[in-house]
Amino acid sequence: MGRRFLSLLILPIIGGLILAGCGRQAPHLQRYSLNPIQTCRVGILPLINKTDYNQGDKILYRILLSQLVSQQTWDITLEGDVIDLYRELHIKPWTHPSPGQLQIIASRLNADILIGGEILQMRETMEGNYINPHIELQLSVYNSTTGTRLWSTYHKKQGTDYRKVMHFGINNSVSQLGHNIIKEILLLWKEEALLQCQD
Amino acid sequence: MxxxxxxxxxxxxxxxxxxxxxxxxxxxxxxxxxxxxxxxxxxxxxxxxxxxxxxxxxxxxxxxxxxxxxxxxxxxxxxxxxxxxxxxxxxxxxxxxxxxxxxxxxxxxxxxxxxxxxxxxxxxxxxxxxxxxxxxxxxxxxxxxxxxxxxxxxxSTIPINTEQELPIIPQARIEYVQLSPQIVKPGEKVNCQIKLGATTTDQTETTVSIFVGEQIIEAQYDSQASAFMASWLSESNNKQYTVTATVSADNQESREVIIGKYQVDSQPPLLKLRVRGQELNGLVILQKKVRIIPALQSPEPISRWQLTVHNAEGRQLVNETGSKTLPPQFTWWGQEQNGTQVKDGIYAIELSIWDRAGNWASSQESIKVFRKKPEMTIAMKKQPHTLAVALNYYGEIPLAYWRLQVRDKTGTILAERSGSEESNKIILPLKMASQKSLKYRVYAQDMLGNYIQKDLTPKTNKKIKSNDEEKDEDDGNFLASVGDKKIAGEEVWAEDF
Structure with missing residues (x-):
């Protein structure tokens, strides 16, 4: 009787640990340059939304902006200034600017680096009695003087990856999931000492 | 209280x-x-x-x-x-x-x-x-x-006063730049308009300097446009130039800012025109249509294109124009601009393109329009058990092959012969019970694919009429004709087509 009770207690714990382990995908970092760059002012380019999710680019843009600002390390350029420059240079928001255009944007914004990216997947699916969001995102960082890519990070997550027990912990909106994904990407960049501003 | x-x-x-x-x-x-x-x-x-x-x-x-x-x-x-x-x-x-x-x-x-x-x-x-x-x-x-x-x-965490934590740095900010054109020929004029932000106090006392290549240009303030204007002549070397500017004013930071780039281009595009179609003696022949394929050896964006077709007398028959995108291929159906078909003859197709700097390139190819059907006469002599046939070909284009079929009244093929050269003596064996209701079909095709097909019925002692007005069964524009012929003999008949 005691052994049976013990097994009933242990099995859910093991199951929970397995589930928790499955959800811990780390962002994948790809470096294109090993030279460190002094980064004090950051420009964020409009994200390219390759999904059908309406306004997904703006949602993740503002989450990324607020997370960078909240770390109080960098001066972040205004979204409105970036949009104005895109308009002035005739760059469509759903296209990648050329290296030459990136140089002009960075210089005009006085930015040390530019962050751009693509939303590869963004959707919400109803699973049982909860909503499970999915996001697949790639962020790239560009050198302001050359317009070339310094590094890029790919990350993919879904709401259930954050499950703690039962439905608790599940991210049930793309905004909440986007917040966590961007947080993890920025944490990786911090751990790798990629974004540093030393006055 | x-x-x-x-x-x-x-x-x-x-x-x-x-x-x-x-x-x-x-x-x-x-x-x-x-x-x-x-x-x-x-x-x-x-x-x-x-x-x-x-x-x-x-x-x-x-x-x-x-x-x-x-x-x-x-x-x-x-x-x-x-x-x-x-x-x-x-x-x-x-x-x-x-x-x-x-x-x-x-x-x-x-x-x-x-x-x-x-x-x-x-x-x-x-x-x-x-x-x-x-x-x-x-x-x-x-x-x-x-x-x-x-x-x-x-x-909950909004800061109340941040001025001490984050010092205010006033900046002379470039608000708007218009640099045109983006691609120029050497020595052409480049114009630049710069608008400064509202933080710059007095713009008449502000100096805006523009740096490009070896040149330094002082922009002049235009009060009507509320902007600094500058223009200069482009350099002679073919390459991309980066334009930078500095803004200097009292108590304002002066920083060199990249305001734009432009390309100096004096090289015309390298264009080669290819006309796809059946060739004869080194010339592409147009029967129904020809495909015209433009090829740029160093692909680059173009500003506009023009395609013209001239006849041997130099009269322009077709003039098509377009901008920005060069079509991957053109098709000419042998028609003038108003839709009428051109006569047989030699025609010159010319494609002109202009790149974004205005450099012009052109390529020309000649083609021959040839729609005339093969012409041939056939003479037959029926004997008790054979049929003697003589074929004479008059076409300008060499004969590719011919085929002669003899059918009975039900359409069954009784005898058939084919060849690639004209022949004066073709003997077909005939072993039919009744030879009165026989039908003959002749098909001939020249090297270009022009063909004629004719069903013949033997005629006796009858002058063969010209078939100038006859229509071809397939495309309705059968024009082959030879002058009238009279064939003597009771069982001999002939036909031109």
Whole structure:
């Protein structure tokens, strides 16, 4: 009787640990340059939304902006200034600017680096009695003087990856999931000492 | 009692304008006035002097601010000067799910108007799923309650005074640049217009210097355009030039800024025209159509193109033009611009293109229009058990092959012969019970694929009529003809076609 009770207690714990382990995908970092760059002012380019999710680019843009600002390390350029420059240079928001255009944007914004990216997947699916969001995102960082890519990070997550027990912990909106994904990407960049501003 | 009744906002005297909250859940430029009001109330409670919505809306209308959720520096500086606000709060609802499970995501940005700098930002999410507790004590079910809770959470860490932490750095800011053209020929004029931001105090005392290659150009202030204007002649070397500028004014920082790039291009595009079709003696022949394929040896964008077709006398029959994109191929159906078919003969097809700098390139190819059908005469002599046939070909294009079939009245083929050269003596064996109802079919095709097909019926002692007016069974424009012939002999008949 005691052994049976013990097994009933242990099995859910093991199951929970397995589930928790499955959800811990780390962002994948790809470096294109090993030279460190002094980064004090950051420009964020409009994200390219390759999904059908309406306004997904703006949602993740503002989450990324607020997370960078909240770390109080960098001066972040205004979204409105970036949009104005895109308009002035005739760059469509759903296209990648050329290296030459990136140089002009960075210089005009006085930015040390530019962050751009693509939303590869963004959707919400109803699973049982909860909503499970999915996001697949790639962020790239560009050198302001050359317009070339310094590094890029790919990350993919879904709401259930954050499950703690039962439905608790599940991210049930793309905004909440986007917040966590961007947080993890920025944490990786911090751990790798990629974004540093030393006055 | 009077002291207690004084609003808390007077203590800080920091003025803030809350711009109408953009609601992304409602699509592009969605508006949420309820949360806007809630944010205003909460900020007032925190001691800020909040500008009225009427003032903010009036400012937006006056300055033609059409977007919500974002604002560029020029408007932020104008807000500082016109409404005397120290900060603006830009807010957007990223997501709002009104059906269970309820979710609300609010994004806030606090921007200091003196230097248009984001000094604080926060994103707050709230969902009734995450709020469910064991006894459902803290569950939020009311939409307004959740909105208030989210706005309150979002503003909980808003800084009151940031000037000491983040020093204000005034900048002479380039607001707008127009550099044209982007691609020029050597020695052509390049124009530049620069508008400076509102932070530059007196623009007449400001110096704007432009650097390009070895040249330094001082831009002149144009009070009518409220902009600095400059123009210079482009360099002679074919390459891309980066244009930078510095702005110098009293108490203003002067920094070299890349304002644009332009390409000097004196090389005309290398164009080769290829005409695809059946060739004869080195010339492409047009029967129905020819495909004209332009090929650029070094592909580059073009500004416009022109395709013309001239006849041997030099008269222009076709003139097609287009801009920007060069079609991958053209098709000419042998027609003039008005749709009439051109006569047989030699024609010159010419394609001209202009690149973005205006460099011109052209390529020409000649083709031959030839639609004439093969011409041949056939003479037959029927004997008791054989049929003697003589074929004479008159076509300009060499004969590819011919075929002769003898059929009975039911259409069954009784004898057949074919060849690739004309022949004066073809003997076909005939072993039929009745030879009176026989039919003959002749098919001939030249090297270009032009063909004739004719069903013949023996005629006796009868003058063969010219078939100038006869129509071909297949395409309706059968034109082959030979002069009338008279064949003597009781069982001999002949036909031209």
């Amino acid at each position: 009077t002291i207690l009744a004084t609003p808390v906002s007077r203590c800080y005297a920091m003025t803030i304008a809350v711009l109408p909250v953009e609601d992304l859940s409602q699509g592009d430029n969605g508006l949420n006035l309820a949360i806007t009001r809630t944010l205003e109330e909460l900020l007032a409670d925190k001691g800020f002097n909040v500008s009225s919505q009427a003032e903010v809306i009036t400012f937006m209308v006056k300055n033609r601010v059409r977007r919500l959720g974002v604002l560029s520096s020029p408007y932020i500086y104008r807000l500082h000067t016109e409404l005397q606000v120290d900060y603006i709060l830009l807010a957007s609802i990223s997501q709002q799910r009104t059906a269970p499970p309820f979710a609300l995501n609010l994004n806030l940005q606090l921007i200091r108007t003196k230097d248009a700098r984001i000094i604080w930002a926060k994103t707050t999410e709230q969902s009734d799923v995450n709020r469910v507790s064991i006894l459902a004590l803290s569950t939020l079910r009311d939409k307004a309650e959740i909105e208030y809770q989210v706005a309150s959470d979002a503003l």
